[in-house]
Amino acid sequence: MKNEIEQFQYLTLQETAEEKSTDFIPKNFDDYLGQKELKEKLSIYTTAAKMRNEALDHLLLFGPPGLGKTTLSQIMANVMQVGIKICSGPMLERTGDLVAILSGLESRDILFIDEIHRMPSNVEEVLYSAMEHFRVDVIIGQGAGAKTVNLPINSFTLIGATTKSGMISAPLRSRFGIIERLDFYTQEDLCQIVLQSSNFLNLKISENSAMLIGKCARGTPRIAKKILRRVRDFAQVNNENIADDKLVEKALSFLGIDKDGLNQIDNLLLKKILENFNGGPAGLETLxxxxxxxxxxxxxxYEPFLLRQGFLEKTARGRQIPYKIQPYLKNKYFGQKMIS
Ligand SMILES: Nc1ncnc2c1ncn2[C@@H]1O[C@H](COP(=O)(O)OP(=O)(O)OP(=O)(O)O)[C@@H](O)[C@H]1O
Ligand SMILES: [Mg+2]
Structure with a gap:
């Protein structure tokens, strides 16, 4: 089971080389579709900082995987015409790793740290004085002769990205001037993202089919684009450059996504709640x-999408399937015989 899950996550959530090499990548705010309010705010902040010739305030971006945190940070670097260094929390194992990166930054550069909640605490502490005073403490020498030297670094902007805002420590959180959240995309926004990408890939797709992809993409551009790439594969082997609903449905079933937009793990989760807990509530650990x-x-x-689509609700006693959707799901998983 675990293997199947890991493989599935690879298929749907992780950034892949294929994504990097063939995708349309938004380079400015206009090409970055959806997230209207957030985009407006960030566009004002970056333009103002650029006019003042200052580094932008440190920014913490949080939201589920694949919603465009990295892309947005790259756009901000483009708009401000500054460099961007990208690294991730677990990659920064020793304080020296971070000090080396920080001291290599040019004035006003952006340092993007993905999964910032997974940074070791001693490395995180280096960030405190870097963010606040643009200085880092470096230990020179060893043993009794070791001494701490305070080195200045260039002013920079830290963009921290995380899927779990609750796991950011209070001292780190308080050093971010801007804290923003990315929301799941609407079906219409995802439809526009699909149309934008298909245009780039030279694939003709009807608005209807693009909407169907939007419906099944779990509110996530990465998944919408992944579905589109499979549609494109099917179109290619059929020797066509037009994608219709039939090809979209084929791609969806290939990826294990059903007409409700649910994948195998979503369905398994809901089925277990019905089967073992008669619809819930069920504790998260037990599930x-x-x-x-x-x-x-x-x-x-899994849960954010299921909650958003009304397939699941959170109660004080655990996760539960709302009563009104239970007959539909019982019929879907067990046929008429389970409907009560
Ligand atoms: N608003 C958007 N418009 C068009 N394409 C987008 C948008 N947001 C994201 N994408 C595309 O979706 C894919 C995932 O985006 P990105 O890697 O920036 O997500 P992320 O939030 O950083 O994910 P993770 O949490 O896994 O690091 C990329 O191919 C990107 O080009
Ligand atoms: Mg990212």
């Missing part, structure tokens, strides 16, 4: 062990 995944993945990857 995790039932489907063979960890509670954190369920909470960050």
């Amino acid at each position: 995790a062990s039932l489907i063979g995944d960890d509670a954190e993945t369920i909470e960050t990857v």
